[in-house]
Amino acid sequence: MDEHRKAELNQILVLFYLAYRTFTDKPDQILSKYHLQRVHHRILFFVGHFPGLTIQQLLTVLEVSKQALHRPLKQLVELGLIRYTPAIHDKRSRLLTLTDAGQALEQELSGGQRQFLDQIFRTAGEGAEEAWVHIMAALSEKRPAFHFVEDLRRNTDE
Amino acid sequence: MDEHRKAELNQILVLFYLAYRTFTDKPDQILSKYHLQRVHHRILFFVGHFPGLTIQQLLTVLEVSKQALHRPLKQLVELGLIRYTPAIHDKRSRLLTLTDAGQALEQELSGGQRQFLDQIFRTAGEGAEEAWVHIMAALSEKRPAFHFVEDLRRNTDE
DNA sequence: GAATTTAGGTCAATTATATTGACTTAATTA
DNA sequence: TAATTAAGTCAATATAATTGACCTAAATTC
Numbered sequence A, B: 001m002d003e004h005r006k007a008e009l010n011q012i013l014v015l016f017y018l019a020y021r022t023f024t025d026k027p028d029q030i031l032s033k034y035h036l037q038r039v040h041h042r043i044l045f046f047v048g049h050f051p052g053l054t055i056q057q058l059l060t061v062l063e064v065s066k067q068a069l070h071r072p073l074k075q076l077v078e079l080g081l082i083r084y085t086p087a088i089h090d091k092r093s094r095l096l097t098l099t100d101a102g103q104a105l106e107q108e109l110s111g112g113q114r115q116f117l118d119q120i121f122r123t124a125g126e127g128a129e130e131a132w133v134h135i136m137a138a139l140s141e142k143r144p145a146f147h148f149v150e151d152l153r154r155n156t157d158e
Numbered sequence C: 001g002a003a004t005t006t007a008g009g010t011c012a013a014t015t016a017t018a019t020t021g022a023c024t025t026a027a028t029t030a
Numbered sequence D: 001t002a003a004t005t006a007a008g009t010c011a012a013t014a015t016a017a018t019t020g021a022c023c024t025a026a027a028t029t030c
Helices: A003-033 A038-049 A055-062 A066-078 A100-123 A128-140 A144-157 B003-033 B038-049 B055-062 B066-078 B100-123 B128-140 B144-157
Strands: A082-086 A094-098 B082-086 B094-098
Touching (some): A003 A038, A003 A100, A003 B003, A003 B100, A038 A082, A038 A094, A038 B003, A055 A066, A055 A094, A066 A082, A094 A100, A100 A128, A100 B128, A128 B003, A128 B100, A128 B128, B038 B055, B038 B094, B038 B100, B055 B066, B055 B094, B055 B144, B066 B082, B094 B100, B100 B128
Antiparallel strands (some): A082 A094, B082 B094
């Protein structure tokens, strides 16, 4: 790889870093109002997107330890943002869903991100969204959690 | 926004999350071998990409407090990965550059990221890189650090 | 020239968080 | 019945960030 291309890719690495930070910035500000952190947003988002997720599944997608998830999840339940619904097939599992308040906060946190992306995709040229998604999927697909989430989605869609 | 589009954008949010995690995963593994963290990679990357960066500028792009930067930067200097070169114009400033060992580690950390991106862009369709960059820039451009980095780049190029 | 500001360095206290390991209960599966 | 699994919790340790204070030396401003 020549120096010019390396410099070009470095600018791209900077963009990736800044874009991700910008992306989590507004939600982080909202979270801090409630004394919550990034991990709380992740929990709310995944439970909102995959209603009925179990704790085990949540641990798998977030790739954190059970002990690390314990406190933030407990807080969200105590705040009345997440509730357990009993699982019929396996009474050991606890199915996670958002309460109305949880849905409202999730919307407050992720809604801006969705609108921001939607607006950028709409103003970008034809096929830009597909290209972006293709590249992000290529970046993700070596990851075990990627396939796990794909399987989750397929099961949820049924 | 209808439910279908919301679900579509949620999948995209998942991709963003997973792509970024995948992206920092290998470097994080390498860092842990040296008992270093993400912030050390960021420092090495930005100093490597902008040789002669001052501490103030580094604080601005990383958006951390002086005290938060202090320890990891000190460690990198003590490990012989980063060196101060005296500033002629302002003797208060300390210009940061990578040592040979620092360049080697930076290459080990970011080189894989650059190659990974380069390969994906090459196998993606025509214009995919431009589209991706356009979108990531749109996501970044509201950020003060984005313009700061743009200015830095212009000054470095001169 | 004196006063102020700026770049950088450091210490201490507090707070937050993650990690490892161990242990428990209840339910399911082999 | 025995072994495994989902979930919950405690404790100890280590890591990290944050706030606030204080310091030196160099540069600017008045």
